[in-house]
Amino acid sequence: MTTPASTVQARDLTMTFGRTRALDGVSFELVPGVTGLLGPNGAGKTTLLRVLATVSAPDAGSVLTLGLDPRRTDQRLDLRGRLGYMPQEPGFHAHFTAFEFVDYVAxxxxxxxxxxxxxxxxxxxxLVGLDAVRRKKIKALSGGMRRRVALAQALLGDPDLLILDEPTAGLDPEQRLRFRELVGQLGEGRTVLLSTHQTEDVVALCQQVMMLHLGKLRFTGTPLELAGLAQGHVWHSHKRDPGALGAWRTGTGQHRNIGNPPAGADLLEPTLEDGYLLLLGGDQFEEVAA
Amino acid sequence: MGGVDAAGAWHADGEVLGAYSDGRLDAAGRWSVEAHLTSCAACRLQARALVDPARLRRLRAALIEAVDVPRAGVVERLLVRLGVADHTVRVLAATPALRGSWLLAVATTLAFAVLAAWVSRGADATMWLLCVAPLLPLAGIAVAYGPGIDPTYEIGLAAPLGSFRLLLLRAATVLGTSTLLAAAASLMLPRLGWGAAGWLLPSLGLTACSLALATTIEPLRAFGITAGAWVVAVAVTVAPPPPSSVLFSAAGQVAFATLALLAAVVMMVRRGRFEADRGFDTTPRFAARRLR
Structure with missing residues (x-):
């Protein structure tokens, strides 16, 4: 059953490229607010976002967005008027100014x-803080400013659904902070889906999180629930624990280990990143995600 | 017009300020009131209360629009003067064929064809131009739209403007500019005559044929196939001496005009297929051609 508040309802989305199954029976629902889509490279995040943005069609499965079926031409065009999409690698007509480019997309x-x-x-x-450089040519703008131009075009028409593919990639910490502020505001009253590698972005911004790995949806829930998956699976030790699934040396000189802890281990409070790494860690932890 | 307050200062009366706020004063009256408002806080306050906020927003928007819109390029301004809608002009401005580097490349190609005509000065003087000119719009349109060619292709797919309309707009631009340049090149040939315009109908026919083909296969491939077919046709039919080709005979011209008309019909019938192919479509036939 679908909840009345859901803006996107995806059912069994499947898509293959040659032998690679980019999406493998992915089903989920999105509600207003910011949802983070986590996953390593090649997980299928961009493919999923393209399907939702009506740029690509799945081989099988269905999606209903804002009550509209993109398989029907009239509804697809209506839907395109109500969504904003920022691709992972947005292209620009570099001889345009920032104003002219956004005007072109408008x-x-x-x-x-x-x-x-x-x-x-x-x-x-x-809104994206580019008012002062609107007359500058795109080719004269920094990488961070170009990403903001790409975000600006996605915001045209005040869309009900905003799809952002790795919007914070390549941004410095200050730019990322501004970005978070902006996306946080945008998430009030509309649905924002953003894909990212950055677990900090999800912690800072998202009410919901989905994790995609090898084309399968491995987790949907709140950031707190994702962190909770690692409860009892994170501990620290003086040396790297050979039984750990993953471990790294922290600034205190201690090692932070993730996996199945030995008896008497000094357990730590897990973070969202711990939950994410644990899910990525291996088949032996699949029961944790179930 | 006004009165003096207890402190001896002059103030505009409410009726005048109301007329000013509504935009009912003539120019002289407006200037007088504005000159006074710059130095009288009390009247400014009174005028502010009388102004309709919606009118103020409209005026502000009009002012910003008048002073803040970036100046368009020469070609864009020319097209607007010719009556083309400003939003269409902006879309056309993203076409490589309106950029200086492309126009220069086309002009240089045509210049070589004209130069060859002047060097040979024989019966084959026009042949270079006739063979080369129809290829120019094909090349221009091929690099005007498609994945990996148009930098905003993906953003465009997620927008409601029809893909085929975008392709047609750009095709018309490319065809227009290359036809103008080829016509200018024709006028520079050593022998003028109707034969020097023999490239025009092949140019139209091949372009229309490519666009019709693009409703079935990728535009880049469609234009490549048509250009290849033209090159083969020229190589097979141009027979010396003196060089001539059935392609540029009266029968050939009629054939290309017919081809253009037929292709236009195919385009109109199949344009829906082109739209469906770009974006969310589950027809297996198109599955191999989507973005990845």
């Missing part, structure tokens, strides 16, 4: 009335 989004469109372009550029 036209692709069929905002044709000139003055209203320009007002909207100014609004989104101001």
């Amino acid at each position: 036209i692709l989004k069929e905002l044709h009335q000139r003055r209203a469109r320009h007002e909207e372009v100014r609004r989104v550029l101001e």
